[in-house]
Amino acid sequence: MYPIRVAARLTGLSTDTLRAWERRYKAVVPARNGRRRLYSEADVERLKLINRALQKTGLPIAQLAAMNNEQLSALSPQPQYQIDLQPLMQALSTFDVARIESELSRLLVLIPPREMVLQVVHPILQKVGQLYEIGQLSISQEHMISAIIRSVLGTLLRLQIKVSPTPLLLFATPPEELHEFGILSASILASAAGFPILYLGTNLPPQEIANAAQVARVRAVVLSILMQERTATLKTLRSLLPQQTQLWIGAPKHLVIPKLPATIHITDFNSFEQQLLDLKH
Amino acid sequence: MYPIRVAARLTGLSTDTLRAWERRYKAVVPARNGRRRLYSEADVERLKLINRALQKTGLPIAQLAAMNNEQLSALSPQPQYQIDLQPLMQALSTFDVARIESELSRLLVLIPPREMVLQVVHPILQKVGQLYEIGQLSISQEHMISAIIRSVLGTLLRLQIKVSPTPLLLFATPPEELHEFGILSASILASAAGFPILYLGTNLPPQEIANAAQVARVRAVVLSILMQERTATLKTLRSLLPQQTQLWIGAPKHLVIPKLPATIHITDFNSFEQQLLDLKH
């Protein structure tokens, strides 16, 4: 059960709007904890439905709010694909590299990029991390699997990247951060959301990043930091960037990110997509 | 049912024009929800018809508005998507990958799936094959182009595919047959013809295919074989499949396909579509 603030973030609506819809149309009537609203998963789902139907048909909300979920989803049908990760996880557990590859390429055909990142690649990486932690995966096996995933992500990015002279976002990692899964995935999500981007890749000194950011006049620079804290590097980069350019740091929750102006610590894809929405206004 | 704003967007006319046409000629008289106009799908369709006829013939609207839909569609012959492969072939010959990509995505929205497969993707693949044969295409170039085409085909399939618990057809390729263009194209054709399908992808051992076929109770299994003869594999698969399950082998004419019960050798898309028709009875 979510408080109103969270429900607003999840649905992309403002808290005022949520209350107005409830007061005027009883679009959803969340449960209460004393005075406070508590939105259930189903409430959020219905709100998303209404919002999608609103965007699609432009019908007055009063009318949409009176409909049941069935009618609403008939109004804005979303393509259905079934994702079955079972065979893939099976192949992972048995280190069947050929199988992993063919399963991935099958899914690549059937599933849109965003879902591929969030629901396929991300779970795989977590599983690989687990297996590696408990020593079930040799270094060479880890390398092979990483190479496959790297190529899948690369393909996804290349296939949908929008070439634009005025990208909004720049993606890179600082020196000695070799894993580019984070920014690759984020790039794909941003591209899938329609943002023109500039992908610089890994292992770049702050000067280079700042330079590119300035020339391309991007609105935000997205970095990925996995292992070590890098306070010095970040401070340098921040000082080199224009003030109005935002700096988004993708890094695990436990890493300490220095408090700097116009700088955000992003810990998961969910909040990354939220930031994207905010950037769009 | 759409409000006027959406109807305007869908038809490409302005809201003012829509109201003027209604007031002056009663071209369409949408329903009302209280005071507000509500355009039905049929209304929008008729407006599109009128607009197309207007563009083509330039007749006065008063006259067009008095006609019924039949007369209107006779006036502006069906959406003749003219496919101009010239720029695409040009881009192919010069290996202009970005150009190939933009041309393809342009065509993707203009042309229905079936025609996209038969009249665009297929010719491209042949051209790529030619270029590759005579050594005009490097491996990496071939890979990039293949990736693009795969993604186009994947998009087409994704947009078409019907998720069904009881698919009629199963698509796969046996091990070491990596190119999935054949079954991808065939899947799209089958989907476009309304058949629910199950797409398994490439590089699958006969046991897996037979297993899936049995569980899903498909009427036919469609394989694609490009390079080598695989008599042994086919015999194994045939023996594992239920007798009443047909086996369709898509393969070049010159490949020898063993004579097996309920097994057909398909050499082109034409006969594939013929088989589909037969399957439907």
Added chain:
DNA sequence: GCTAGCTTGTCAACGCTTTGTCGAATACAT
């Protein structure tokens, strides 16, 4: 050939309703 009139897309004015947001006062929890 030229003008008067018709056709047609667009716009403005005005009224009404819808809808997102805001401010103010109040309640509750940490």
Added chain:
DNA sequence: ATGTATTCGACAAAGCGTTGACAAGCTAGC
């Protein structure tokens, strides 16, 4: 006390409706 929610009233922007008008293009008739 501070921050977050809640309710209520209010407001302003946006959307839609109707009516009337106008300019540009075309047509017909002199």
